[in-house]
Amino acid sequence: MAVTTQVPGSSSLLERLQRPRVIIALMLVMWLPLMTYVMFGNYLGQQLKDLILLPAIPATFLLWLVAVISWRESWVAVLGVTLVFFWLLVAVSAPYLPLIDPNKPIAPFTVPGLERKGHYFILGADLKGRDMLSRTLWGCQRVLVWGVTATLVAYIIGSMLGLLAGYLAGWWDEVISFISNVLLSFPVMVLYILILNYLGPSGFNIVIAVTFASAPAIMRIVRGLTLDMKSRDYIFAAQTRGEHPLWIMLVELLPNARGPIIVDACLRLGYTTVAITTLTFLGLGLPPPDPDWGLMIKEAAKVAMLWKFSYMLLIPALAVSSLILGFNLMADGLREMSLKD
Secondary structure, three states: OOOOOOOOOOOHHHHHHOOHHHHHHHHHHHHHHHHHHHHHHHHOOHHHHHHOOOOHHHHHHHHHHHHHHHOOOOHHHHHHHHHHHHHHHHHHHHHHOOOOOOOOOOOOOOOOOEEEOOEEEOOOEOOOOOEHHHHHHHHHHHHHHHHHHHHHHHHHHHHHHHHHHHHHOHHHHHHHHHHHHHHHOOOHHHHHHHHHHHHOOOHHHHHHHHHHHHHHHHHHHHHHHHHHHOOOHHHHHHHHOOOOHHHHHHHHHHHHOHHHHHHHHHHHHHHHHHHHHHHHHOOOOOOOOOOOHHHHHHHHOOOOOOHHHOHHHHHHHHHHHHHHHHHHHHHHHHHHHHHHO
C-alpha cells in the first residue's frame, strides 16, 4: 500500500484516501479487529464478537479501491491485489454471511450440488458431513491472520537487525551476520519442524518458527540496502545535524528502502502461506477443529484418491493457490512499476 500515485481527474475524496496516513489508518481498522477475532475470539463476549468485524468491512473495500486506482498502470498488480482482497473481504465478513456452522456434521460424503437433510451443498460436504463452502470461506481467516502476523514479526526483527548490521558495521555486522548464516544453513522446512516439534503446534509458535526462518534472509536484504544508502548525501546531512543513529536508521534509511522490502514482503507472504498449509498438513500447524485450508487438505487426503471425492482436496487447494497467486502477482506488478519510475 505504500506505493501511491496521484490520479488525474480523481475526486478529492479519492485523493484524500491515497494519503499515507489514511491508508495506515484503514489498514489498522481492517487488520486489528480481524486479528483480535481470530487470536482472542474465545475471550470476547458474544455481543462484542458479533460487532468487532463490522468496521473492517468498509475499510477493506476502501483499501482495495485505493490499491486498484493507485496501481492501475499494472494489470498484474491489480489482478493480484483483487485476489488477495477477495479473501480479506471474505475473512472480515464471514460471520455475517449466510453460512452454516463450519464444524456442524450434516451428511457425510455429499457431492457438490446435492441437497441432504434440508441443506443444499453447493461445494459438497467432507467425510464428516461438514459443509465445504462454509469451511473454505471460514478457513481463510486463520491462514491470513497467522501468515501475515508471522511475516510482519519476521520483518520487524529482520529489518532492525539489517539496519544495525549495515549502518553500525564493525562487530555488530560480524555477530548478526554470523548468527544469520547459521540459521540460513538449515533448510527452511527442517527449521520449522524442529521448532514446532519442540514448542508444539499453535498459531503463536508458528509466528516464532517463521521469524527464525525468515528474519535472517530479510536481514541480509535490508543490510545490503543499508550499505548502499548510508553513503548518500541525506545521511551525511543527518549525521552533520547530530541525529541519533537510531533516528537515522528508522527515519532516513528504512523509508527509502521500502520499495524492495514491499516487493519481497509480497513474495514472502506467499511462502509463509505455503509453509503454514504444509505444517498443518503434517500435523504441526494450526490445531483443529476450526477450519483452515491445510487441515482440510490433510483430512481430504484420506479419501481424495477416489475421483468422486476429489473435490474435498481440490477446493481448499485451489483456495490456497489463488491466495498465493495474488501475493505473487502483487510482487510482480510492484516490481514492474518500480522499474518504470
